[in-house]
Every structure is written in structure tokens, then in C-alpha cells.
Amino acid sequence: MLLTLFESHTHFFLSMFQKMILTKIISNTLSLHKKQLIEWLPAVRYFSSPTNPLVNVDVNDKSGIAVVTMNRKPVNGLSLELFEAMSKALDDLENNRIRGAILTSSCPTVFSAGLDLNELYQPDKKRFKAFWTTFQDVWLKLYGSSFPTAAAINGHAPAGGCFLAISCEYRVMCPDYKIGLNETRLGIIAPIFLRASMRNTVSNREAEKALTLGTLYSTEDALKIGLIDEIAIYKVKAIERCENFLAQFNNVSSIARSFTKRSLRQKDLEELENCREEDFNIFWSNLIEPSVQKQIGDYMQSLKKK
Numbered sequence: 097m098l099l100t101l102f103e104s105h106t107h108f109f110l111s112m113f114q115k116m117i118l119t120k121i122i123s124n125t126l127s128l129h130k131k132q133l134i135e136w137l138p139a140v141r142y143f144s145s146p147t148n149p150l151v152n153v154d155v156n157d158k159s160g161i162a163v164v165t166m167n168r169k170p171v172n173g174l175s176l177e178l179f180e181a182m183s184k185a186l187d188d189l190e191n192n193r194i195r196g197a198i199l200t201s202s203c204p205t206v207f208s209a210g211l212d213l214n215e216l217y218q219p220d221k222k223r224f225k226a227f228w229t230t231f232q233d234v235w236l237k238l239y240g241s242s243f244p245t246a247a248a249i250n251g252h253a254p255a256g257g258c259f260l261a262i263s264c265e266y267r268v269m270c271p272d273y274k275i276g277l278n279e280t281r282l283g284i285i286a287p288i289f290l291r292a293s294m295r296n297t298v299s300n301r302e303a304e305k306a307l308t309l310g311t312l313y314s315t316e317d318a319l320k321i322g323l324i325d326e327i328a329i330y331k332v333k334a335i336e337r338c339e340n341f342l343a344q345f346n347n348v349s350s351i352a353r354s355f356t357k358r359s360l361r362q363k364d365l366e367e368l369e370n371c372r373e374e375d376f377n378i379f380w381s382n383l384i385e386p387s388v389q390k391q392i393g394d395y396m397q398s399l400k401k402k
């Protein structure tokens with residue numbers, strides 16, 4: 097009876113905490129080994145996401161891997177609307193027990209150009225608050241996802257673009273592009289969650305150097321410092337390599353894997369959870385400094401003049 101209940105209420109039982117408690121209760125009742133229980137879980141139900149023009153989610157029925165494609169031309173500038181679409185897509189993935197997700201871009205030469213500079217220049221406080229809060233949500237959901245994640249970086253990934261990639265667990269990048277966290281070059285102070293993702297990817301020393309200098313690395317140099325894990329010649333190959341990485345988890349208990357990931361990332365997640373308002377206030381007061389606004393305005397002009 098307990099198992100019938102479990103099967104008919106899959107969505108309800110998704111939270112890790114609930115799953116842990118249930119596993120314990122059922123396991124005690126039926127004296128089953130945890131591994132057997134995992135095999136008893138209902139067949140994974142994959143879904144096709146409702147169409148969102150900004151984020152396309154395509155789940156492979158056989159592998160259970162979702163390819164999440166950002167689609168905001170020309171450069172996947174991260175606007176409030178794009179973050180909202182990503183946040184919704186991440187919820188859908190979390191609720192559908194996928195086996196892994198690969199983040200990529202539909203723009204031919206850009207993974208993401210980072211935060212949409214129009215959100216940062218002469219910002220309206222109310223909209224910016226919604227923007228920043230949704231950005232925080234996306235990070236909490238991506239960095240803390242129960243499923244494994246990888247990024248197929250098929251183009252440039254400066255600032256927020258790099259940030260999305262390093263919030264995943266594995267990165268495959270195509271050659272001849274740039275990746276890095278160039279915030280300081282715009283006069284912007286890196287928020288705590290960005291620092292956490294970077295420190296989780298490269299050594300503390302490399303993170304400090306990269307963040308303070310605002311370095312943009314070539315694909316090859318990014319591999320040398322461990323900012324990416326592999327190079328693949330084309331986007332299709334990059335996705336294939338990400339699939340190979342994710343397929344390694346087929347032989348690992350999904351509960352053990354997700355709990356281990358969660359425990360390794362818990363401190364970083366809590367750090368932001370406990371100071372979301374403060375994080376917004378710090379970023380906002382830095383952003384509206386006249387010198388920072390001027391720097392962003394000049395930068396936008398220089399991009400347009402190119």
C-alpha cells in the first residue's frame with residue numbers, strides 16, 4: 097500500500113528531505129535495502145516542457161537527459177524574462193526526475209554575454225529587485241539541483257555566462273572563444289554566490305586572481321586552470337561529451353549522489369539563503385554609484401560602436 101501511495105504521488109515526494117524520511121519508513125517497515133528501494137521507485141516520467149521562446153527544454157526519452165537551450169538573440173543577455181524562464185524550466189526538471197541536464201545556447205557564437213547590460217544601466221529599483229531575486233533563484237536551483245548538470249559552452253561566456261557554466265558540475269567548451277568573470281573591469285563587485293561557484297571550480301588562488309583581475313580566458317587557457325573540463329570541436333560534440341559525463345551516474349545510486357552533491361554545496365547555498373536581502377543591497381548600492389553607471393554606459397557604447 098505504501099508503495100502504491102509512493103507511485104501515485106511522485107510529484108509530492110520530490111523533496112529530498114521527504115524522500116529520505118519515506119525511504120527510512122518504508123525500509124524499516126519492509127526491511128528492504130536502500131538499493132532495492134531505488135529500483136522500486138516508479139518509472140521515470142519524462143516530459144516535454146511547455147514552449148517558452150526564451151528557454152527550450154528537450155528531454156531524451158531514452159537517456160532521461162534534458163538539453164536546456166537558452167534562446168535570447170543575439171547574445172543570450174540575461175534579462176529578468178530569461179531568468180524567469182530558466183527558473184521555471186529548472187522547477188519543471190526538478191519535478192520530473194530527469195537523469196541530468198545540459199545547459200547550452202542557440203546563439204551560434206555566444207553561450208551567454210552575461211547579465212543584460214540594459215538591466216544594469218539606469219535601473220529601475222523595483223524591476224531590478226525582481227531581476228536580482230530571480231537571478232538568485234536561478235543560482236540556488238541550478239547550483240543546488242538534485243540532478244547532475246553540465247554546460248556545453250558553444251560560444252563566448254563572459255561574466256554571467258561563465259557564472260551559469262560554473263554553477264554546473266561539468267563544462268565542455270568549443271575552441272576559440274572567451275570565458276571568465278570580468279565584472280571588476282566594469283567596476284562591479286562579485287556577489288557572494290559568484291565567488292562560491294568560482295571557488296568550487298578552480299583553486300582559491302586562481303579564483304582570487306581571476307576575479308580581481310577580471311580575466312577573460314581563451315578556451316585553451318580555461319582548460320589549463322580547470323575552469324572547463326574538456327574541449328570539443330563543435331556544439332554537437334560538446335553535448336555528446338556532456339552526455340558521456342552524465343551517463344557515468346547511471347551506475348550510481350541517485351539518492352547517494354544527490355545527497356553527496358547537496359552536502360558538498362550546502363554551505364554555499366545557505367550562505368546566500370541567509371543573506372539574500374543583504375546581497376541585493378550590496379549589489380544595488382555598488383551599481384548605482386555614478387562612476388559605475390558611467391563605466392557601464394561607456395561599455396555599452398563601446399559594444400555598439402564595434
Ligand SMILES: CCCC/C=C\CC(=O)SCCNC(=O)CCNC(=O)[C@H](O)C(C)(C)COP(=O)(O)OP(=O)(O)OC[C@H]1O[C@@H](n2cnc3c(N)ncnc32)[C@H](O)[C@@H]1OP(=O)(O)O
Pocket residue numbers: 170171173205206208209210211212213214252254255256257259278279282284285286287290396399400401402
Ligand atoms: C554574474 C554575477 C553578477 C555580476 C554582475 C554582472 C556581471 C555581468 O554579467 S555584466 C555583463 C558583462 N558582459 C560582458 O562584458 C560581455 C559583453 N559582450 C561582449 O563582449 C560581446 O558582445 C560578445 C563577446 C559576447 C559577443 O560578441 P559579438 O558576437 O561580436 O556580438 P556583439 O558584441 O556585436 O553584440 C551583439 C549585440 O548584443 C549587444 N550585447 C552584447 N553583450 C550584451 C550584454 N551583456 N547585454 C546587453 N547587450 C549586449 C551588443 O551591444 C550588440 O548590440 P547591437 O549593436 O545593438 O546589435
